[in-house]
Amino acid sequence: MPVSKVQFPFPIDGRAVPVFPKPIPIRWRDAAETKGFHLIARAKDRLHVVLACKICGKPTLKRISVVLGHNPECPHCITARRKAAAATVGAEFVARDPKGDRHYGVYRLACGHTDRRQHHRVEAAASGGHALSCEICLNERHAAEAEAQDWQLIGPSVRKNASYREYEHVCGHRQDVSVANMRSGDVDCAGCGESWTSKPSRLYILSFKLPGLDVIKLGFSSNPEFRMRQVQFDPTNTEGKVQRVVEIETGHRAICVEKALHSHIKAHRPDLIVPPELFRERIRTTSEIYHSHARSYISALLDAVEAGWDPTLHSISTSRTEPS
Numbered sequence: 001m002p003v004s005k006v007q008f009p010f011p012i013d014g015r016a017v018p019v020f021p022k023p024i025p026i027r028w029r030d031a032a033e034t035k036g037f038h039l040i041a042r043a044k045d046r047l048h049v050v051l052a053c054k055i056c057g058k059p060t061l062k063r064i065s066v067v068l069g070h071n072p073e074c075p076h077c078i079t080a081r082r083k084a085a086a087a088t089v090g091a092e093f094v095a096r097d098p099k100g101d102r103h104y105g106v107y108r109l110a111c112g113h114t115d116r117r118q119h120h121r122v123e124a125a126a127s128g129g130h131a132l133s134c135e136i137c138l139n140e141r142h143a144a145e146a147e148a149q150d151w152q153l154i155g156p157s158v159r160k161n162a163s164y165r166e167y168e169h170v171c172g173h174r175q176d177v178s179v180a181n182m183r184s185g186d187v188d189c190a191g192c193g194e195s196w197t198s199k200p201s202r203l204y205i206l207s208f209k210l211p212g213l214d215v216i217k218l219g220f221s222s223n224p225e226f227r228m229r230q231v232q233f234d235p236t237n238t239e240g241k242v243q244r245v246v247e248i249e250t251g252h253r254a255i256c257v258e259k260a261l262h263s264h265i266k267a268h269r270p271d272l273i274v275p276p277e278l279f280r281e282r283i284r285t286t287s288e289i290y291h292s293h294a295r296s297y298i299s300a301l302l303d304a305v306e307a308g309w310d311p312t313l314h315s316i317s318t319s320r321t322e323p324s
C-alpha cells in the first residue's frame with residue numbers, strides 16, 4: 001500500500017508522519033496499555049503505530065512488534081530525565097551522539113566545553129551529587145601546571161600509569177613525571193640535571209598581537225624569551241615580545257607571587273581579563289592574558305613587588321581553590 005498523503009496535524013518525535021488509515025486490533029491497544037501507553041493511531045505503514053505516553057502525554061512512533069514483544073520506552077521522558085540530570089550537575093544535554101551510539105550524548109559541561117558522555121554517567125553523577133570532570137579542562141590544567149615549571153605537557157606517559165604524563169623540559173629532554181610532582185614543581189630534569197625550585201626565576205610581561213586585539217601575558221619563567229616563543233602557535237602572526245622582566249630569587253617564590261598577582265587583578269580589575277576564546281587558538285595558554293591597556297596597571301604591581309610588596313600576604317583572597 002502506498003504511503004498516505006495525509007499527515008498527523010502534530011509532529012511525532014519532532015517529525016511529520018503520514019497516517020495509515022486502518023483499524024487498530026484490540027490486542028494491540030491492550031498491549032500498549034499494559035506497557036504505559038495509549039495506542040492512538042496507526043502510522044506510516046502497516047508496521048508502525050503512534051503511542052501516547054501515559055506519563056508525559058507526548059506521542060511517539062513505534063514498530064508494533066516492539067509494542068507487542070518488548071518494553072517500549074518513551075524517548076521524551078528519557079530526554080527529560082537526562083536534561084534534568086545534566087542540569088543538576090550544571091551541564092546541558094546538547095545533542096545525540098554524532099557516532100550514533102545511543103548510550104552516549106553530547107553534553108555542554110559546567111566549564112563550557114562540550115564532550116561526549118555516557119548518559120548513565122551523567123545520571124550517576126547527578127544522583128551521586130558529584131561533578132562531571134572535563135578531560136579538556138584537566139588537560140589544559142596539566143599543561144598550564146607544566147608550563148609554570150618550564151616544562152611542556154606532551155601527552156600520556158610512556159609507562160602505564162594514570163597519574164603520570166610525559167613532559168618536555170626547556171632543555172629538550174623528555175621524561176615521565178607524576179602530575180602531582182609537576183604541579184608542585186618537585187621535578188628534577190634527568191637531561192640537564194636542573195632542580196627547579198631552587199634556581200632563580202623571573203616574572204615577565206609578554207605582549208602579543210591577536211586579530212584586532214593587542215594583549216599581554218603576565219607569568220613567570222626562568223627563561224621568558226623561551227616562554228614567549230613556546231607559547232605562540234604562529235609567531236609571525238602573534239609577534240610576541242618580552243616587555244618586562246623582574247628577577248625573583250627562586251622558582252618557588254615566583255609561582256607564589258605570580259598566582260597572588262593574578263588573584264589580585266581578578267579581584268580588583270576583572271575588566272582587564274581577556275576571555276580564553278579570544279586567544280586560545282593563537283596562544284598556548286589557558287588564562288593570564290590581559291588587554292594591552294592593562295600594562296601600566298600590571299607594571300605598577302611589578303614595581304610594588306620590586307619595592308618589597310608581598311602580594312601573597314596582602315592580596316584580597318578570591319578563594320580560587322583548585323581541585324587537586
Ligand SMILES: [Zn+2]
Binds near residue numbers: 055057078
Ligand atoms: Zn513520556
Ligand SMILES: [Zn+2]
Binds near residue numbers: 111112137
Ligand atoms: Zn572543560
Ligand SMILES: [Zn+2]
Binds near residue numbers: 169170171191
Ligand atoms: Zn632539562
